[in-house]
Amino acid sequence: MELHNIWFVLIAVLWTGYFFLEGFDFGVGVLTKLLARDRAERRVLINTIGPVWDGNEVWLLSAGGATFAAFPDWYATLFSGFYLPLLVILISLIVRGVAFEYRAKRPEENWQRNWEHAIFWASLVPAFLWGVAFANIVRGVRIDADKEYVGTFLELLNPYALLGGLVTLTLFTFHGTVFTALKTVGEIRVRARRLALVLGVITAVLAVAFLGWTQLSRGDAGSLVALTVAVLSLLGALVMIRLGREGWSFALSGITVAAAVTMLFLTLFPNVMPSSLDPAWSLTVTNASSSPYTLKIMTWCAGIATPLVLLYQGWTYWVFRKRIGTQHIADAHH
Incomplete structure (x- = not known):
């Protein structure tokens, strides 16, 4: 396999890891309004992802950096054409990080409530916009012969892309609800299991519609297998959460996320950004990649650094593996 194909696969793996991990903490952020009934329960939800949310975002930095280095033309066209939605995502992630850090800095209820509002919206907006962005990448956008995006922002808000946004929003929220059931005890755990079923x-329903649309319009045998795995895993996650097996349910909801992202990349290859104006103008793994020497150096660096990152992040999840509940929340404001 040629290096540019290997790096396409590696970037797909990085995005899959990002959506698997950041997906559930986006979902928990949304649950601060959907599930939590009072201040103590909101603190429980925030504490379930408090030790890991920033580590999850490392996958986004890695995916973006790998795209920039391995496929500079893809990176340039993507970030110029999708400038506004990606800027909104970036601002949301910044606000979200600040909200996690500053929420408990002062004891006033209004102060903490405002930061909790920020956590909710800064989780919901990226969860939706990532789906919109990736749906447009798969669908194809107006790219001219100079590899430049010549469409408008409103063209990105087409029915297919909006459906993709709804799928990522609901899937991440479901993933986060299962994670909440896995990480909590007491009444909030019971309600999380009920909400997860809904x-x-x-x-x-939304995922079958979106993935089915994708398969019919540009799928092949490989993407059909990924679609089948995604649907069966989602149904399995529902069965497991109904039986009270939160660990199995979380694993299966994670497989659903991974299979759905895999399907999108399978339908995309060998393109990285198809042109809706002329297929000959599409960005591909060949015409958008860096030089073989650059890709070779990157491969050595990734081979050394990736295992270390995985070991450290796995250790973090192991250290903070215990369940928590409102009884673990101190009465003091801080």
Whole structure:
């Protein structure tokens, strides 16, 4: 396999890891309004992802950096054409990080409530916009012969892309609800399991519609296998959460995320950004990649650094593996 193909696969793996990990903490952020009934329960939800949310975002930095280095033309066209939605995502992630850090800096209820509002919206907006962005990448956008995006922002808000946004929003929220059931005890755990059943059904309907649309319009045998795995895993996650097996349910909801992202990349290859104006103007793994020497150096660096990152992040999740509940929240404001 040639290096540019290897790096296409590696970038797909990085995005899959990002959506698997950041997906559930986006979902938990949304649950601060959907599930939590009071201040103590909101603190429980925030504490479930408090030790790991920033580590999850490392996958985004890695995916973006790898795209920039391995496929500079893809990176340039993507970030110029999708400038506004990606800027909104970036601002949301900044606000979200600040909200996690500053929420408990002062004891006043209004202060903490405002930061909790920020956590909710800064989780919901990226969860939706990532789906819009990736749906447009797969669908194809107006790219001219100079590899430049010549469309408008409103063209990105087409029905297919909006459906993709709804799928990522509901899937991440379902993933986060299952994670909450896995990480909590008491009444909030019971309600999370009930809510997961409702969200899972909604997610299944939307996901089947979106992935089926994708398969019919540009799928092949490989993407059909990924679609089947995604649907069966989602149904399995619903069965497991109904039986109270949160660990199995979380694993299966994660497989659903991974299979769905895999399907999108399978339908995309060998393109990285198809042109809706002329297929000959599409960006591909060949015409958008860096030089073989650059890709070779990157491969050596990734081979050394990636295992270390995985070991450290796995250790973090192991250290903070215990369940928490409102009884673990101190009465003091801080």
